[in-house]
Amino acid sequence: MMRSLVVVIVLLTGMGAAQVRAEEGKPPLHHLSASACGECHQEIYLQWLGSMHSQSSALNDPIHKVMYAIQAGDPTQEDVKLKATGGYPVCLKCHAPNAARDGKTKLDAVEAYGEGVTCVSCHTMLEFQGTVQGKEDSKPKMGSDAFTFSNMHLQGPNGAFAGKDPIHAPGSPTGETSVNAFPHQANGKLFKTSDICLGCHEKNVNPNGIPVCTTGPELTQSGNTVTCQSCHMPTINGFSDHSMAGGHSQAKLKRGILMTMTGEKRGNGAAISVKLKNLLAHNYPTGAPFRFVVLKVVGLDAKGEVIWKNFVTNPVEEDPKGVLMLKLTDEADKPVPPMLAKKIKGDSRLKPGEERNLDYDLPVSGIVKVRAELSYSLLLPPMIKQFDAELPAEVKQPVQVARTELDL
Numbered sequence: 001m002m003r004s005l006v007v008v009i010v011l012l013t014g015m016g017a018a019q020v021r022a023e024e025g026k027p028p029l030h031h032l033s034a035s036a037c038g039e040c041h042q043e044i045y046l047q048w049l050g051s052m053h054s055q056s057s058a059l060n061d062p063i064h065k066v067m068y069a070i071q072a073g074d075p076t077q078e079d080v081k082l083k084a085t086g087g088y089p090v091c092l093k094c095h096a097p098n099a100a101r102d103g104k105t106k107l108d109a110v111e112a113y114g115e116g117v118t119c120v121s122c123h124t125m126l127e128f129q130g131t132v133q134g135k136e137d138s139k140p141k142m143g144s145d146a147f148t149f150s151n152m153h154l155q156g157p158n159g160a161f162a163g164k165d166p167i168h169a170p171g172s173p174t175g176e177t178s179v180n181a182f183p184h185q186a187n188g189k190l191f192k193t194s195d196i197c198l199g200c201h202e203k204n205v206n207p208n209g210i211p212v213c214t215t216g217p218e219l220t221q222s223g224n225t226v227t228c229q230s231c232h233m234p235t236i237n238g239f240s241d242h243s244m245a246g247g248h249s250q251a252k253l254k255r256g257i258l259m260t261m262t263g264e265k266r267g268n269g270a271a272i273s274v275k276l277k278n279l280l281a282h283n284y285p286t287g288a289p290f291r292f293v294v295l296k297v298v299g300l301d302a303k304g305e306v307i308w309k310n311f312v313t314n315p316v317e318e319d320p321k322g323v324l325m326l327k328l329t330d331e332a333d334k335p336v337p338p339m340l341a342k343k344i345k346g347d348s349r350l351k352p353g354e355e356r357n358l359d360y361d362l363p364v365s366g367i368v369k370v371r372a373e374l375s376y377s378l379l380l381p382p383m384i385k386q387f388d389a390e391l392p393a394e395v396k397q398p399v400q401v402a403r404t405e406l407d408l
């Protein structure tokens, strides 16, 4: 809220960053802050400001911040190394790509570093080179390494003003140009295809070579040809929406899953079947390896009292089929954080388009109603425990993504 307020004030007083830029000389395109673009693209700017892309650096995202601190260090220091490899923190290539392009780690040194995945991170991308390295090197090219960049032209889907004269800042009394220094180029091949997302979203491989995030292959292996943008950047008021809703948005999460339930009284109790269908072209849940989806089923008697539950305290042990998650372990099959994983011990997430039936016997008499609820957590329960003090409440709280009831 505070940030958007400040921006509105800047916009109203006409001291936009683009003018400041003209006075100070010309920093490279990838150092331009989002507020310089927001001067004209206000709606897109506010959508982006509310997105996880604007929060993706270790200065802003609380979950990323605690993990970055453990795996790398202080995001306000230069020369931070990734502890596991002693090399440049690879995280920044996706989470703060403008800093990665300069080989820097002090994210508060330039606004466009700390802004994470900001306007110029994407709109200077020229070509996607794929995430496959050479034959000898099995490590994928990640984030900013997977693209070539333009230092001359902003890239966009249609190339507004390509070949035309510079335009003038709307409302500028002197007609002073501000975007003339950033001519645009049409680059539909990158901006209208999933390629622009895949450099960062295709795959993330940990230092042991274990693929911990695989949204790209999930989609391509499903045979779907739909682009990421068709779902994640719908057209709103004539523009492509830049809010990029995902796991942090309950509304978006609800749209990805269909849950239905059938069943009947049987013997002294009931038998029911809960059907989950993934409506998406990638896994449900996808992305970060610590997302955690749990099905809770309860049986109610005529007074509305719960007389049966599919689990009491720990769903992973008591009803594993009702849990959708990626299980990462060490060699001894002990669950470990993604960075330390040596094995994928199991993957119960729903595949693209997958329909799964979960059958339950409720062997207690007096059940008149069954309720099924599906909840989504950003973090696995042990991680919430571990980082409890450092994380704000909203990222620790599970959110309900589906609910259905059946009267027997």
Ligand code: HEC
Residues within 6 Å of the ligand: 018, 032, 036, 037, 038, 039, 040, 041, 119, 120, 123, 154, 155, 156, 157, 158, 159, 160, 167, 168, 169, 170, 178, 179, 182, 184, 185, 186, 187
């Ligand atoms: C002074 C105003 C102004 C500023 C500042 C500005 N733009 Fe634009 N931009 C425009 C206008 C006007 C259009 C054309 C809009 C249209 O086509 O509807 C445009 C179009 C675009 C497009 C669409 C190009 C396409 O291929 O369709 C992109 C992408 C874009 N701007 C990105 C940026 C970025 C990134 C910044 C900040 C570095 C920025 N703009 C700064 C005014 C501005």
Ligand code: HEC
Residues within 6 Å of the ligand: 034, 037, 038, 041, 044, 045, 046, 048, 049, 053, 117, 118, 119, 120, 121, 122, 123, 156, 157, 191, 192, 196, 229, 233, 238, 239, 240, 242
């Ligand atoms: C994660 C990458 C990414 C970021 C960050 C990003 N954009 Fe875009 N932008 C895109 C893509 C992809 C499209 C094209 C969508 C399409 O045509 O399907 C686009 C389209 C646009 C357009 C053309 C709008 C239209 O509907 O034709 C403008 C203008 C624009 N972006 C401005 C901005 C500004 C300003 C920011 C920062 C506040 C920004 N973008 C941040 C990827 C990005």
Ligand code: HEC
Residues within 6 Å of the ligand: 052, 053, 055, 056, 057, 061, 064, 093, 094, 095, 097, 117, 121, 122, 143, 144, 196, 197, 198, 199, 200, 201, 228, 229, 232, 233, 244, 245, 246, 247, 248, 249
């Ligand atoms: C430069 C790297 C980069 C590019 C390019 C990029 N992303 Fe992201 N994206 C990220 C990072 C990093 C995050 C995680 C941010 C966080 O939670 O800290 C993210 C998060 C997301 C999320 C999750 C939001 C949530 O609620 O958790 C969605 C959805 C998303 N991106 C969609 C896209 C789409 C669609 C494209 C292509 C148009 C795209 N991204 C391009 C790096 C990128």
Ligand code: HEC
Residues within 6 Å of the ligand: 194, 197, 198, 201, 215, 216, 219, 226, 227, 228, 229, 230, 231, 232, 245, 246, 247, 248, 252, 253, 254, 255, 256, 279, 280, 281, 282, 283, 284, 285, 286, 287, 288, 291
């Ligand atoms: C058919 C629509 C659709 C398509 C196509 C699609 N997504 Fe999604 N995506 C969703 C929905 C709905 C969610 C929320 C449910 C979930 O997290 O699985 C989501 C979630 C996400 C998340 C958030 C994961 C998290 O844990 O926060 C990311 C990242 C993401 N998508 C990236 C992509 C990328 C990259 C592509 C293209 C390769 C893509 N999506 C294609 C609909 C789609």
Ligand code: HEC
Residues within 6 Å of the ligand: 061, 063, 064, 065, 067, 068, 071, 089, 090, 091, 092, 093, 094, 095, 142, 143, 199, 200, 201, 203, 204, 246, 247, 286, 287, 288, 289, 378
């Ligand atoms: C190949 C690009 C890439 C690299 C490298 C990368 N990430 Fe990510 N990261 C992403 C994307 C994309 C997402 C969003 C996926 C999603 O929302 O599920 C993400 C999400 C996250 C999240 C979840 C944030 C949230 O708010 O839910 C954390 C934490 C995280 N990354 C930490 C790290 C750390 C620490 C490193 C370095 C050791 C790292 N990442 C390296 C691309 C990357």
